[in-house]
Amino acid sequence: MDIRELQGYASFFMTIFLVVILYSYIIYLYRSEKKGEKDYEKYGNIALDDEIDSPPIERNPKNQSEKKELNK
Amino acid sequence: MKQIVILFVFLSIIFIEKDYNILDINNFWLRIKIINIIFYKGVCMQSHAALEYDYSVAKLFTYTTILFGFLGMLIGTLIAAQLAFPELNYLMGEYGTFSRLRPLHTNIVIYGFTVSGVFATFYYSAQRVLKVSMAESRFLMFVGKLQFVLYVILALAMVASLLMGFSSSKEYAEMEWPLDILTVLVWVLWGVAMFGLIGMRREKSLYISLWYFIACFLGVAMLYLFNNMEVPTYFASGGLGSVMHSVSMYAGTNDALVQWWWGHNAVAFVFTVPIIAMIYYFLPKESGQAIYSYKLSLLSFWGLMFVYLWAGSHHLLWSTVPDWMQSMGSVFSVVLILPSWGSAINMLLTMKGEWNQLTENPLIKFMVLASTFYMLSTLEGPIQAIKSVNAIAHFTDWIPGHVHDGVLGWVAFMVMASLFHMAPRMYKREIYSKKLMEAQFWLQITAVVLYFTSMWIAGITQGMMWRAVDEYGNLMYSFIDTVAVLNPYYTIRALAGVLYLTGFLMFAYNMYKTMTASRKLEAEPQFRSPMA
Numbered sequence: 001m002d003i004r005e006l007q008g009y010a011s012f013f014m015t016i017f018l019v020v021i022l023y024s025y026i027i028y029l030y031r032s033e034k035k036g037e038k039d040y041e042k043y044g045n046i047a048l049d050d051e052i053d054s055p056p057i058e059r060n061p062k063n064q065s066e067k068k069e070l071n072k
Numbered sequence: 073m074k075q076i077v078i079l080f081v082f083l084s085i086i087f088i089e090k091d092y093n094i095l096d097i098n099n100f101w102l103r104i105k106i107i108n109i110i111f112y113k114g115v116c117m118q119s120h121a122a123l124e125y126d127y128s129v130a131k132l133f134t135y136t137t138i139l140f141g142f143l144g145m146l147i148g149t150l151i152a153a154q155l156a157f158p159e160l161n162y163l164m165g166e167y168g169t170f171s172r173l174r175p176l177h178t179n180i181v182i183y184g185f186t187v188s189g190v191f192a193t194f195y196y197s198a199q200r201v202l203k204v205s206m207a208e209s210r211f212l213m214f215v216g217k218l219q220f221v222l223y224v225i226l227a228l229a230m231v232a233s234l235l236m237g238f239s240s241s242k243e244y245a246e247m248e249w250p251l252d253i254l255t256v257l258v259w260v261l262w263g264v265a266m267f268g269l270i271g272m273r274r275e276k277s278l279y280i281s282l283w284y285f286i287a288c289f290l291g292v293a294m295l296y297l298f299n300n301m302e303v304p305t306y307f308a309s310g311g312l313g314s315v316m317h318s319v320s321m322y323a324g325t326n327d328a329l330v331q332w333w334w335g336h337n338a339v340a341f342v343f344t345v346p347i348i349a350m351i352y353y354f355l356p357k358e359s360g361q362a363i364y365s366y367k368l369s370l371l372s373f374w375g376l377m378f379v380y381l382w383a384g385s386h387h388l389l390w391s392t393v394p395d396w397m398q399s400m401g402s403v404f405s406v407v408l409i410l411p412s413w414g415s416a417i418n419m420l421l422t423m424k425g426e427w428n429q430l431t432e433n434p435l436i437k438f439m440v441l442a443s444t445f446y447m448l449s450t451l452e453g454p455i456q457a458i459k460s461v462n463a464i465a466h467f468t469d470w471i472p473g474h475v476h477d478g479v480l481g482w483v484a485f486m487v488m489a490s491l492f493h494m495a496p497r498m499y500k501r502e503i504y505s506k507k508l509m510e511a512q513f514w515l516q517i518t519a520v521v522l523y524f525t526s527m528w529i530a531g532i533t534q535g536m537m538w539r540a541v542d543e544y545g546n547l548m549y550s551f552i553d554t555v556a557v558l559n560p561y562y563t564i565r566a567l568a569g570v571l572y573l574t575g576f577l578m579f580a581y582n583m584y585k586t587m588t589a590s591r592k593l594e595a596e597p598q599f600r601s602p603m604a
Contacts, residue, residue: 008396018378025374029367040370044362046279047353048599050200052123058276063204 125199126207127498129216129265133192134491134498136224138580140184141484143231145576147177149569156562167235175246176234181479182244182342184227189487190346191223191262194285196494197353198266201281202273212268219261226254238316242331244338245299249318252300259296263289280369284349287377291341299334325392329385336384339475343483345376347446348415350490355419355439358493359429360599364421368414375411379404386457389466398459405457412450419443434509435601438489441517445481449474464539469558470531473524480572481520488579495586496601500593503603504585512578519571522564530561 032038046057154160154170161169195216199205206213230247233239239246247255266289270278278286302318320327356363363369385393385401420443423429429436452474456465465471492509496502503509537557540548591604 004394004396007394011396011400022371022374022378026371029370033367040366041362043277043279044356044366046201046275046277047281047356048360048362050203050357052125052200052203052205054203056203056275060273060276063272063274 123205123208125196125205126213127196127494129206129213129220130192130195130494131498132217132220133188133195133223134494134583136220136227137185137188137192137487137491138583140180140188140227141487141576142573142580144177144180144185145569145573147173147180149566149573151177152562152569153566156559156566166237172235172237175239175243176231178244179230179234179246182338183230183247186342186347186479186483186487188223189350189490190285190288190342191219193350193354193487193490193494194262194266194346196490196498197281197350198269198285201275201279201353202269203275204269204272206269209268209272212265212272215261215265215268219258219265222254222261223258226251226258229254233316238314240300240302240318240320242299242320242335244335245296245331248316249300249302249304250316252296252302255296259289259293263293279353280363280366280373281349281353283373284345284352287373288341288346288349291337291345291381295334295337295341299330328388328391329393329397332387333381333384336387337381339478340376340380340383343478344380344412344446347442347483347486348376350486351419351439351443352415354486354490354493355422355436355443358433358435358439358489358599358601359423359426361422361424361426364418364424368418372411372414372418375414376408379408379411383408383457386462389457389459389462402457402459402462406454409450409454413447416443416447416450429600433600434506434513434603435489435492437513438485438492441513442482442485442489445477445485445520449478449482452477464535465531466535468531468534468538469527469561470535473527473531476527477520477524480516480523484576485516488576491583492579493601495583496593497596499587499590500596501586501590502593503601504582504590506603508578508582509603512575512582515578516572516575519568519575522568522571526561526564526568530558530565533557533561 029038029040033040042057049057150160151170151173154173166172195206206216229251233248233251234246238248240248266285270282301321303321304315304318305313306315306317320330322330352363352369382404383401385397386405387401389398389401391398420440423436423440430440455461456470456474492503534554537549537554538547542548593602
């Protein structure tokens with residue numbers, strides 16, 4: 001088996017591996033939403049409610065001004 | 073200035089009474105208290121109200137988008153006309169020939185117009201989806217402005233050097249090595265601004281558009297560096313030849329593979345990924361409809377990232393590249409339909425129940441048409457990447473036809489629509505003319521249809537004529553026979569170029585009047601952009 005043939009097999013199996021990962025991810029997304037662990041669709045509102053003074057969909061605890069507000 | 077006014081009023085309140093006695097301590101402190109209440113509250117309220125998005129960098133890139141859009145399309149129209157009327161090649165000596173102007177056209181459209189549009193929309197939308205203002209960080213503001221200054225220097229150097237004939241001869245990577253170094257600098261500054269803003273964000277989750285902007289940044293950074301690994305011959309040879317000359321570090325088929333790994337991914341990470349970033353923000357915002365499915369956007373994103381990087385070898389079908397790699401390029405190109413259509417269908421379904429907006433708001437029309445053209449070109453591309461189809465399509469005019477479906481119908485429409493949406497928010501004025509926008513839309517849509525239909529016919533005719541053999545196996549046509557047959561289609565394409573350029577001038581005029589003469593707005597529109 002020469003290097004080109006090896007490269008071909010490597011490409012094929014890597015593709016299969018990555019397809020499995022992708023499909024597992026799809027299953028994970030739908031299952032976690034069905035179980036009520038995650039609500040992905042709420043993040044769609046980030047684009048609509050994007051005023052600087054409107055409350056974030058999820059506050060970033062690392063933000064400095066947010067930290068100050070939380071300390072109050 | 074504000075401080076001087078405050079000081080002036082402060083002193084007036086203290087000393088304006090003729091019989092004021094500065095030794096009257098009670099009276100003095102009473103006055104100080106009044107000033108404190110007026111100004112401290114005023115300043116506090118003002119500083120709170122003053123925390124607003126800062127569009128100064130977005131505005132700067134808006135100007136270059138319009139400028140380079142006009143220049144790129146003007147040169148494109150000229151070279152389209154040169155193919156129909158070859159005598160137009162001799163208008164400006166060596167500087168006006170097709171071979172000199174063609175790379176100028178592609179480079180200005182990609183790195184001038186589109187990249188400016190990407191930067192403008194990034195500096196506008198990233199602040200908003202992260203809920204953080206550029207004005208909150210002097211450092212990031214400095215980085216943004218420095219990036220703009222270096223970008224303008226780079227763009228002008230690119231135009232000048234390509235016009236003078238300095239070229240590395242690699243398609244979409246023609247800029248010579250000193251300009252490549254400057255490109256890296258501009259790109260790194262963009263990265264600093266991007267990750268700096270992300271670092272200070274109030275919104276914890278990154279919105280879809282940002283994933284695509286980050287992918288654009290990382291994808292181009294990696295591929296640009298690999299493809300532009302080159303040896304400046306002047307230094308390597310100890311002072312021979314021009315400083316503005318280099319040779320690739322790769323040779324032969326390897327060089328071709330790396331070149332098309334980049335070449336195709338310039339389409340992926342400049343013409344696709346950041347434009348998807350735009351539509352994921354601007355269509356929901358303009359229509360007031362949240363994205364149809366956030367989960368679908370996640371899948372489309374990872375699918376696109378996974379598949380796109382492998383499709384580049386379809387540019388090298390029937391060449392010296394290993395056969396398995398050619399097949400991989402074909403297969404991945406066909407699989408690419410799924411994530412591409414995933415995004416486009418997500419966009420169309422976002423308008424579910426709100427299709428009336430298509431007739432009422434020309435901006436929605438621009439964006440919906442852009443996503444429709446995205447679907448068309450991402451179906452056409454995979455068809456061309458099938459080996460048997462490619463045997464006819466390769467090297468023919470069907471290929472520029474395909475590219476222009478994407479760039480005129482998808483990229484330019486989306487960039488213009490985004491700038492139209494941004495204008496009332498950035499300049500606090502309504503869009504100058506709805507009628508002009510409608511006219512521009514119909515003129516440009518006619519242009520795109522004329523462009524791609526003429527190139528479909530021209531390309532397939534060309535491919536069939538090149539392959540036609542008589543009963544003895546001799547070629548039936550010489551090259552000039554095909555040129556003579558294609559001339560009417562080249563004329564139609566030149567006409568399409570004139571129409572599209574006219575539409576772009578209408579856009580530029582509408583934007584200029586919006587910035588300067590349109591009715592002022594009292595409040596920022598929440599969704600639909602106001603227009604006269």
